[in-house]
Amino acid sequence: MTKQIKFFDTTLRDGEQTIGVNFSVEQKVEIAKALEAWGVDYIEAGFPIASPEDFRAVNAIAKTIKHTTVTGLARLVRKDMDAVRDAIAPAPHQMLHTFIATSPIHREYKLHMTKAEMIAKIRSDVAYGKSMFDVVEFSPEDASRTEPDFLVEAVQAAIDAGATMINIPDTVGYDDPEEFGAIFANLKAHIANFDQIEWAAHTHNDLGMAMANAMAAIKNGATQVQGTINGLGDRAGNVDEIQVAAAIHVRGDFYDAETNINLPETKRVSEIVAEASSIAVGPNRPIVGANAFAHESGIHQDGMLKNRQTYEILVPEDVGMHTSLPLGKLSGSHAVMNKLNEMGYHVNREMMGDIFPMFKAIADETDLVTPAEMIVMMQDYKTQQ
Ligand code: KIV
Ligand code: ZN
Numbered sequence: 001m002t003k004q005i006k007f008f009d010t011t012l013r014d015g016e017q018t019i020g021v022n023f024s025v026e027q028k029v030e031i032a033k034a035l036e037a038w039g040v041d042y043i044e045a046g047f048p049i050a051s052p053e054d055f056r057a058v059n060a061i062a063k064t065i066k067h068t069t070v071t072g073l074a075r076l077v078r079k080d081m082d083a084v085r086d087a088i089a090p091a092p093h094q095m096l097h098t099f100i101a102t103s104p105i106h107r108e109y110k111l112h113m114t115k116a117e118m119i120a121k122i123r124s125d126v127a128y129g130k131s132m133f134d135v136v137e138f139s140p141e142d143a144s145r146t147e148p149d150f151l152v153e154a155v156q157a158a159i160d161a162g163a164t165m166i167n168i169p170d171t172v173g174y175d176d177p178e179e180f181g182a183i184f185a186n187l188k189a190h191i192a193n194f195d196q197i198e199w200a201a202h203t204h205n206d207l208g209m210a211m212a213n214a215m216a217a218i219k220n221g222a223t224q225v226q227g228t229i230n231g232l233g234d235r236a237g238n239v240d241e242i243q244v245a246a247a248i249h250v251r252g253d254f255y256d257a258e259t260n261i262n263l264p265e266t267k268r269v270s271e272i273v274a275e276a277s278s279i280a281v282g283p284n285r286p287i288v289g290a291n292a293f294a295h296e297s298g299i300h301q302d303g304m305l306k307n308r309q310t311y312e313i314l315v316p317e318d319v320g321m322h323t324s325l326p327l328g329k330l331s332g333s334h335a336v337m338n339k340l341n342e343m344g345y346h347v348n349r350e351m352m353g354d355i356f357p358m359f360k361a362i363a364d365e366t367d368l369v370t371p372a373e374m375i376v377m378m379q380d381y382k383t384q385q
Contacts, residue, residue, distance in 0.1 A: 015232035095135035130162030173206025181216035200224035267320030298332025
């Protein structure tokens with residue numbers, strides 16, 4: 001059966017941990033509205049215990065967002081959970097997201113806890129969260145560096161205490177896709193009620209593998225992806241949800257999956273986050289970069305003019321983008337003729353015998369040939385006839 005992949009957006013929490021990014025309350029509300037329009041299933045609106053400003057922002061989002069589930073992050077600490085409860089109280093659909101780090105390095109150096117103490121804490125404090133929320137998502141932070149047996153034990157304790165969603169974070173972007181997929185396969189083999197739980201992948205991009213790891217998780221049973229718009233996030237960032245949504249759209253058969261994402265809103269949500277974060281989208285960023293559907297070489301332009309599928313695996317309009325065939329020194333005669341005809345000149349192949357060398361001469365001197373330069377070129381051509 002085709003899997004429904006849910007999107008848990010953490011642009012406003014993990015994404016805001018990007019160096020130099022500090023959204024105002026108004027910007028957060030604007031982003032949350034754009035995320036709802038884009039179709040994410042869950043919005044992690046912030047970390048309410050972190051500061052009064054964060055609490056206010058989460059609360060403002062909870063008052064605004066009517067259809068999407070709103071959550072806030074809480075350490076596995078009761079006062080954090082109380083803060084989430086109070087901040088998201090106005091939201092019609094709500095859930096709790098709580099975490100504790102389970103890996104040896106975090107247990108020993110950060111938390112000073114034994115395994116037994118940690119399991120006891122998971123049991124008691126997830127149950128506390130469950131007494132306030134119907135839906136509790138538990139994250140064993142640094143899961144990818146946690147001993148597999150202990151990860152199973154920690155996750156089972158959280159499920160026994162009432163968690164219905166389990167998120168597996170590759171907190172420091174350490175895993176290779178094969179390893180990360182194997183974590184889900186191991187949990188499937190050892191958690192009795194695996195299929196009744198919504199399993200999430202939360203991947204970071206330290207080694208550039210956030211996307212591959214998220215997709216490997218989906219292949220191995222994850223039905224929720226946690227990520228950010230434009231890949232914002234600590235250090236090298238989180239997985240870019242836009243890429244996950246596009247991959248499932250293009251390769252749905254391969255992943256046997258679909259999403260609730262409203263793809264034509266993709267460019268808009270990306271632009272809103274780029275503007276608010278003051279982090280521009282790089283030109284070669286997949287899907288939303290200015291060059292993602294631009295074709296300059298003559299061979300590619302010729303192919304595109306014959307059939308767009310020669311060099312496009314996704315219809316750009318489906319994600320709010322457009323194809324462009326910028327004209328430069330690599331362009332061929334077919335594309336130049338096509339552009340001139342689009343501009344209203346009636347040019348045929350025979351005329352191109354004279355026009356194309358003129359175009360090449362201009363293109364050799366410049367980067368891309370502009371429409372204004374094409375107009376001057378055609379004036380010169382006409383005076384020469
Ligand atoms: O990367 C991480 O482990 C996190 C958790 C809080 C889910 O962001
Ligand atoms: Zn994270």
